[in-house]
Amino acid sequence: MTVIEQRRPRTANARATSPLRSRQAVRNLLEPQTLTPADLSMVLLVTEEPADRPMPTVTLAEIPAVISEAARLGIRSVKLFAESSERDASGEISLAGDSLMARAIHACKDTAPALAVMTETCLCSCTADGVCYLTDRHGRPDVAATVEVTSRQAVAHAEAGADIVGPASMVLGAVGGARQALDQSGHDGVSVMPHVIFWSCLYDRFRRTMGATPKAGVNREFQINPGRADQFVDTALRMEADGADMLLLEPAQFTADVLATLRTQTRAPLFPFSVSGEYTSLSRVDSETGQRDVRLLVELFTMLKRAGASASVTYAALDIARQLT
Numbered sequence: 001m002t003v004i005e006q007r008r009p010r011t012a013n014a015r016a017t018s019p020l021r022s023r024q025a026v027r028n029l030l031e032p033q034t035l036t037p038a039d040l041s042m043v044l045l046v047t048e049e050p051a052d053r054p055m056p057t058v059t060l061a062e063i064p065a066v067i068s069e070a071a072r073l074g075i076r077s078v079k080l081f082a083e084s085s086e087r088d089a090s091g092e093i094s095l096a097g098d099s100l101m102a103r104a105i106h107a108c109k110d111t112a113p114a115l116a117v118m119t120e121t122c123l124c125s126c127t128a129d130g131v132c133y134l135t136d137r138h139g140r141p142d143v144a145a146t147v148e149v150t151s152r153q154a155v156a157h158a159e160a161g162a163d164i165v166g167p168a169s170m171v172l173g174a175v176g177g178a179r180q181a182l183d184q185s186g187h188d189g190v191s192v193m194p195h196v197i198f199w200s201c202l203y204d205r206f207r208r209t210m211g212a213t214p215k216a217g218v219n220r221e222f223q224i225n226p227g228r229a230d231q232f233v234d235t236a237l238r239m240e241a242d243g244a245d246m247l248l249l250e251p252a253q254f255t256a257d258v259l260a261t262l263r264t265q266t267r268a269p270l271f272p273f274s275v276s277g278e279y280t281s282l283s284r285v286d287s288e289t290g291q292r293d294v295r296l297l298v299e300l301f302t303m304l305k306r307a308g309a310s311a312s313v314t315y316a317a318l319d320i321a322r323q324l325t
Contacts, residue, residue, distance in 0.1 A: 035302045037074035037324055041271065042317035045209055046082040046104045053209040055276050063107040067115060073321040077116035079313050080104050081211045085124035091149045093135060094126040102160040109161040117161065118193065121178065122154040122168040131214045132169040134192040135219035138260050141221060147173040151181035158187035166248060168195040170222035179243030191245040193271065196236045199223035202251045202277030230260045240268050248313065251275045253300055256307050265309030272304045272312050279315040
């Protein structure tokens with residue numbers, strides 16, 4: 001036998017071990033574990049009373065059952081958003097020790113202490129104008145005031161038991177402000193995970209559900225044009241330099257390229273957030289079985305995991321986890 005013949009691949013043997021041609025047991029052996037419930041973070045939109053809204057919501061009384069099932073299925077984190085039934089111009093209402101967010105955090109932690117509780121620190125659901133920042137008397141963004149109140153929100157959430165707080169306004173300084181406020185108040189163990197956001201119409205159902213639709217129109221002042229991947233990556237890395245421990249990237253299906261790029265430039269955990277429009281457009285409820293068909297979302301999150309996601313944040317976490325298990 002010549003050297004060339006010795007080096008020539010044995011096609012028959014290659015086929016015998018190919019995951020595409022082998023028996024099911026061998027495919028199970030050779031193919032990697034793809035998506036698991038641990039790769040998902042569950043989103044909960046919390047309201048004071050049961051609500052008929054564009055997106056599913058939960059009340060405080062419903063949280064224990066939902067959190068218990070999530071923990072049983074192997075989901076390891078929850079991302080909380082809470083609507084304020086009262087609103088003011090300064091966002092101060094969100095700082096109260098008995099705010100709906102604070103009570104929701106307690107309900108999660110009392111039910112499953114080991115589950116990581118993530119929150120959003122933002123102003124869109126607690127001010128009258130529905131934008132993510134405060135404005136001055138001329139109606140312009142007041143960056144300093146926004147950083148001050150959202151930093152205080154971060155501390156309020158930490159005091160209620162949150163493990164990870166999420167500055168979501170995209171206002172410069174919000175990440176550093178949250179990190180400094182947490183450290184100075186004795187909550188240095190609480191992580192900061194800011195939202196890095198491409199503007200998109202995919203957020204509309206969330207905004208209508210949580211009363212966060214800007215009265216003045218589209219709120220894009222600080223969000224990133226979806227054609228600017230370079231700006232998205234630069235912003236994410238700047239947030240990390242300002243003190244972010246991990247990064248939330250949204251909307252998930254439009255961040256695969258920047259996720260893969262960031263994975264080569266940072267070791268920070270990366271969490272794509274599959275927002276409300278993705279949930280409604282990529283899944284549907286079967287009229288006969290009443291079950292939600294989440295196959296497209298499973299494919300999306302499998303791809304995002306392959307691209308470097310630490311976990312994907314999704315409204316469909318329970319539906320997917322039930323199917324995976």
